[in-house]
Amino acid sequence: MSSRRWPAGEDGEGTPRPAGPVQVEELAAGRRSFLRTAAAGAAVAALSGCGDSLEDFFRRRFKELSPEEVARVLERVERRNKERFGKDTTVRADGARPGVEFGYGLDISRCVGCRRCVYACVKENNQSREHPQIHWIQVLEMEKDHGVDLAHADLYYEADAVPRPGKFYFPVQCQQCRNPPCVKTCPTQATWKEPDGIVVIDYDWCIGCRCCMSACPYGARHFNWAVPTLPPEELNPDQHYLGNRPRPKGVVEKCTFCIQRTRRGRYPACVEICPVGARKFGNLLDPESEIRKVMETKRVFIFKEDLATHPQFYYFYAT
Amino acid sequence: MPTPMPRTIAKLVLAAALLGPAATGRAAEAGTPAAGPAGGREKLVQAETPPFSEGIFPCSSCHGDLPKNGARRELAFHDEQQSIFSHDPEHLWCLDCHDLQDRDVLHLINGTKVPFAESYRLCGQCHGDKLRDWRLGIHGKRIGQWDGAKVYFLCVNCHNPHSPRFKGVTNVVVEGKATVAPSLEFLKPEPRPRRPEEQRR
Amino acid sequence: MSGVSEFLRGSVREVTTGKRGYWLWVGFLLAAVVVGGVSYAQQARQGLIATNMRDDVSWAFYIGNFTFLVGVAAAAVLLVVPAYVYQWKPIKEVVVLGELLAVSALTMCLLFIAADMGHPERFLHIVPIVGSPNWPRSMLTWDALVLNAYLVLNLVLVLYLLFRTYRGQPYHRKVFLPLVMLSIPTAISTHTVTAFLYNGMASRPYWNASILAPRFIASAFCSGPAVMIVLFQLLRRTFRFEIKDEAIWKIAELMAYAMFLNLFLLGAELFKEYYSAGEHLLYTQYYWQGIGGHRALVPYAWLSLSCSVLAFVLFLVPRTRRSFPTLNLGCLLIWAGVYIEKGMGLIIPGFTPSTLGQIYPYTPTAVEWGVAIGVFGVGFLVFTVLVKIAVPILVGTFRAPGAIATGHDTPEGPGAH
Numbered sequence: 001m002s003s004r005r006w007p008a009g010e011d012g013e014g015t016p017r018p019a020g021p022v023q024v025e026e027l028a029a030g031r032r033s034f035l036r037t038a039a040a041g042a043a044v045a046a047l048s049g050c051g052d053s054l055e056d057f058f059r060r061r062f063k064e065l066s067p068e069e070v071a072r073v074l075e076r077v078e079r080r081n082k083e084r085f086g087k088d089t090t091v092r093a094d095g096a097r098p099g100v101e102f103g104y105g106l107d108i109s110r111c112v113g114c115r116r117c118v119y120a121c122v123k124e125n126n127q128s129r130e131h132p133q134i135h136w137i138q139v140l141e142m143e144k145d146h147g148v149d150l151a152h153a154d155l156y157y158e159a160d161a162v163p164r165p166g167k168f169y170f171p172v173q174c175q176q177c178r179n180p181p182c183v184k185t186c187p188t189q190a191t192w193k194e195p196d197g198i199v200v201i202d203y204d205w206c207i208g209c210r211c212c213m214s215a216c217p218y219g220a221r222h223f224n225w226a227v228p229t230l231p232p233e234e235l236n237p238d239q240h241y242l243g244n245r246p247r248p249k250g251v252v253e254k255c256t257f258c259i260q261r262t263r264r265g266r267y268p269a270c271v272e273i274c275p276v277g278a279r280k281f282g283n284l285l286d287p288e289s290e291i292r293k294v295m296e297t298k299r300v301f302i303f304k305e306d307l308a309t310h311p312q313f314y315y316f317y318a319t
Numbered sequence: 320m321p322t323p324m325p326r327t328i329a330k331l332v333l334a335a336a337l338l339g340p341a342a343t344g345r346a347a348e349a350g351t352p353a354a355g356p357a358g359g360r361e362k363l364v365q366a367e368t369p370p371f372s373e374g375i376f377p378c379s380s381c382h383g384d385l386p387k388n389g390a391r392r393e394l395a396f397h398d399e400q401q402s403i404f405s406h407d408p409e410h411l412w413c414l415d416c417h418d419l420q421d422r423d424v425l426h427l428i429n430g431t432k433v434p435f436a437e438s439y440r441l442c443g444q445c446h447g448d449k450l451r452d453w454r455l456g457i458h459g460k461r462i463g464q465w466d467g468a469k470v471y472f473l474c475v476n477c478h479n480p481h482s483p484r485f486k487g488v489t490n491v492v493v494e495g496k497a498t499v500a501p502s503l504e505f506l507k508p509e510p511r512p513r514r515p516e517e518q519r520r
Numbered sequence: 521m522s523g524v525s526e527f528l529r530g531s532v533r534e535v536t537t538g539k540r541g542y543w544l545w546v547g548f549l550l551a552a553v554v555v556g557g558v559s560y561a562q563q564a565r566q567g568l569i570a571t572n573m574r575d576d577v578s579w580a581f582y583i584g585n586f587t588f589l590v591g592v593a594a595a596a597v598l599l600v601v602p603a604y605v606y607q608w609k610p611i612k613e614v615v616v617l618g619e620l621l622a623v624s625a626l627t628m629c630l631l632f633i634a635a636d637m638g639h640p641e642r643f644l645h646i647v648p649i650v651g652s653p654n655w656p657r658s659m660l661t662w663d664a665l666v667l668n669a670y671l672v673l674n675l676v677l678v679l680y681l682l683f684r685t686y687r688g689q690p691y692h693r694k695v696f697l698p699l700v701m702l703s704i705p706t707a708i709s710t711h712t713v714t715a716f717l718y719n720g721m722a723s724r725p726y727w728n729a730s731i732l733a734p735r736f737i738a739s740a741f742c743s744g745p746a747v748m749i750v751l752f753q754l755l756r757r758t759f760r761f762e763i764k765d766e767a768i769w770k771i772a773e774l775m776a777y778a779m780f781l782n783l784f785l786l787g788a789e790l791f792k793e794y795y796s797a798g799e800h801l802l803y804t805q806y807y808w809q810g811i812g813g814h815r816a817l818v819p820y821a822w823l824s825l826s827c828s829v830l831a832f833v834l835f836l837v838p839r840t841r842r843s844f845p846t847l848n849l850g851c852l853l854i855w856a857g858v859y860i861e862k863g864m865g866l867i868i869p870g871f872t873p874s875t876l877g878q879i880y881p882y883t884p885t886a887v888e889w890g891v892a893i894g895v896f897g898v899g900f901l902v903f904t905v906l907v908k909i910a911v912p913i914l915v916g917t918f919r920a921p922g923a924i925a926t927g928h929d930t931p932e933g934p935g936a937h
Contacts, residue, residue: 064652112506114506115509116509131569132518132574132575135512140877150875151877152877153876153877154878155512156514157508158510159507161504161506162506172876181721181723184654185657185658185720186654187646187654187658187664188642188645205645206642207637207643210579210636211717214578214579214721214723214870215721219575219876221575223568225567225568225569226568226569250568250637250639262465266463266465275460275487277458280457283465289465290461290465293455293456297455308722318458515576515882516880516881518574
């Protein structure tokens with residue numbers, strides 16, 4: 001927008017730049033003019049912090065864009081990445097493959113709580129490292145004599161060696177529910193469920209109201225409370241528009257089953273890094289897939305199944 | 320006869336072993352989901368290299384000349400394995416898996432020789448349920464394409480056969496190839512997440 | 521429209537004329553607005569990390585205030601019903617003032633929402649045609665719809681009535697009354713929709729209780745009109761505004777019943793949680809007893825209850841209800857009690873413990889206080905300005921040039937009903 005007072009480059013996505021001084025509105029009599037000026041003042045203050053470009057302001061939502069418009073949007077994202085990080089990136093928007101419904105299996109008889117998955121995810125998906133620190137995977141340490149019991153779960157466990165005696169480990173991430181409360185509650189349809197099951201977010205449409213975060217029973221959605229801290233040398237340049245492209249501040253993000261990898265046939269980063277093979281991933285519609293074999297030979301269970309979210313994420317015990 | 324381990328042989332051998340009787344059924348599948356970037360529905364799998372200790376293989380380079388003594392005893396060499404041996408030590412010792420006549424292979428209960436790259440056949444004699452789970456991909460780790468070529472990990476990539484209880488894994492380089500080997504130390508977890516109250520402005 | 525510019529100029533005159541007390545009050549409010557502006561600028565620059573909201577407690581002070589104020593907005597107009605039922609003489613005045621309070625409260629609600637959003641400039645995304653509202657599934661779209669409809673309805677009503685009165689023209693009951701009647705279900709629906717926003721979240725067992733919507737209405741009715749009681753007393757003194765003691769006492773009596781209902785529903789909730797003692801008890805426990813060493817909200821829980829109970833007693837006993845000092849004390853107490861109960865007492869326990877069982881003890885930051893102070897400053901300022909214009913019109917001292925300077929008792933003129 002031409003009224004911005006900061007140097008070129010998109011604000012809200014780079015290092016924080018100071019906003020201009022806030023004008024104390026002159027109070028005109030009459031409620032209409034007062035309310036109008038108050039609203040305008042708030043908008044100016046808000047815009048100076050968020051700084052979307054004019055084109056973004058008038059853009060339609062992602063699902064309504066034509067292929068040419070999508071190509072332009074992707075190009076713009078790549079350009080912004082270059083400005084912000086000085087690196088060339090490839091931002092794709094691969095669609096869901098027909099005949100694919102992703103399923104994820106997590107073997108809690110194997111997980112040792114090493115948190116390699118947490119940090120592999122952070123590197124792969126370009127999360128903010130600090131201020132705020134965003135982890136899409138949260139590993140809970142639970143007590144063996146309580147079983148899966150959140151009242152006795154510790155997210156902040158520290159140890160010299162895992163697994164600790166008497167404890168077991170329960171990683172949680174987006175369950176890609178078939179009946180997602182977040183999608184139901186989002187007021188702008190900025191989040192939706194794709195045909196292959198991944199629940200995605202259009203970061204340029206999200207208004208940051210955080211209804212979805214209240215609605216998610218798994219604590220799987222995370223907010224960019226500030227401009228994300230992302231060191232350029234750690235940027236993963238292989239990106240998806242709905243997945244791991246660097247996010248602006250003020251929007252929600254979450255696990256996307258590594259959409260940039262899985263839509264090209266690769267395993268998610270967490271599956272590949274797990275040193276004990278506790279994570280299984282595949283196509284639920286393929287009877288030969290690992291996840292289907294898990295369901296046939298082991299007993300899977302659903303986390304918080306009483307909420308009828310019907311996740312595509314299944315916990316099981318291999319032994 | 321010493322058996323060098325060209326990767327292609329390992330590949331084919333493993334493919335045959337793992338696909339097994341299901342191979343024909345799978346190959347006949349038509350109308351299956353679209354091919355991934357790997358090039359097709361083939362589940363050709365490649366095993367990670369067995370994580371030999373540095374310089375230990377081929378065993379016949381020493382054992383070719385040494386006398387063959389099958390009596391159970393404490394050895395003067397191989398202390399690295401002997402000192403940690405906990406694989407049912409009451410009933411088992413080295414030659415229950417290692418072949419007396421040819422140290423470059425292992426042997427099954429019935430005497431059949433098995434190359435090191437197929438050591439899972441050995442493990443599977445007693446750990447049949449684990450072998451079946453491993454064949455399906457439920458036990459153990461796989462990387463690569465969920466819809467195509469995968470790399471399997473051998474039992475010995477995670478379980479030290481001489482002290483099999485899982486503790487941890489480390490990255491090693493064997494024959495110039497990066498692979499994974501079991502470690503004797505448990506894993507140290509990565510740092511805990513910051514608490515919300517620690518995430519101040 | 522002829523006379524609009526005179527009306528505006530006259531309004532400016534009304535607003536800028538006042539005694540010392542008025543200017544002190546306005547100055548105080550302006551200072552609050554400045555504090556809010558400075559705080560919001562800091563938040564806009566840093567991001568919402570300037571607050572103490574984090575993933576575990578992702579709604580807090582702003583949304584707590586919003587919830588309380590929606591109740592105030594809804595309750596203000598509910599005075600209309602008793603005004604008609606009990607045949608109060610200055611019914612029009614009561615209605616208009618109630619609506620002005622509603623407008624001010626709604627302004628504050630909208631400002632709190634804007635302050636809480638990560639991208640307030642993307643508000644168009646929730647608007648039909650231009651955006652893509654997730655209607656009817658998302659309760660927030662209903663909330664936006666109903667709140668704005670209620671605001672527009674109130675503005676239309678007030679503007680119509682005041683402008684006609686200003687010009688000494690009679691208002692048409694056929695226009696006025698249906699709109700007033702419409703504002704009643706709209707008022708109830710705003711607060712019920714807000715309740716449903718929380719109620720509908722299965723992920724938050726503290727909110728996911730059928731009793732939430734009735735509790736919202738009860739707590740709104742028992743606290744919202746308190747402002748009106750104080751305001752009527754003020755207006756009687758400063759503007760020779762005629763409203764009988766009995767009318768004020770009647771409002772207080774109705775509030776007493778609402779207070780009883782509010783306490784009863786609270787008791788019902790506490791019984792269910794403590795008797796069934798399932799895992800969902802944890803949230804209620806966090807609020808009333810604390811969990812482990814985390815007891816930040818406990819003093820406020822008991823303070824809120826004490827204020828509400830004491831206010832109930834003061835309002836219930838006729839002697840204290842009819843004595844203005846105790847009545848006003850009761851008004852202050854019920855506002856404090858419900859402010860805590862519906863604000864932080866509703867939002868924070870809903871998030872604590874988190875969905876993964878972790879506890880983050882949230883307290884607001886200086887920025888959040890600053891923004892809240894600013895928003896309240898704006899709201900009270902709006903109310904002050906509106907009342908400063910409206911009351912002289914109603915009383916008859918502010919009229920269009922050439923209009924008959926009548927009071928509010930002319931038949932078929934302003935005041936007749």
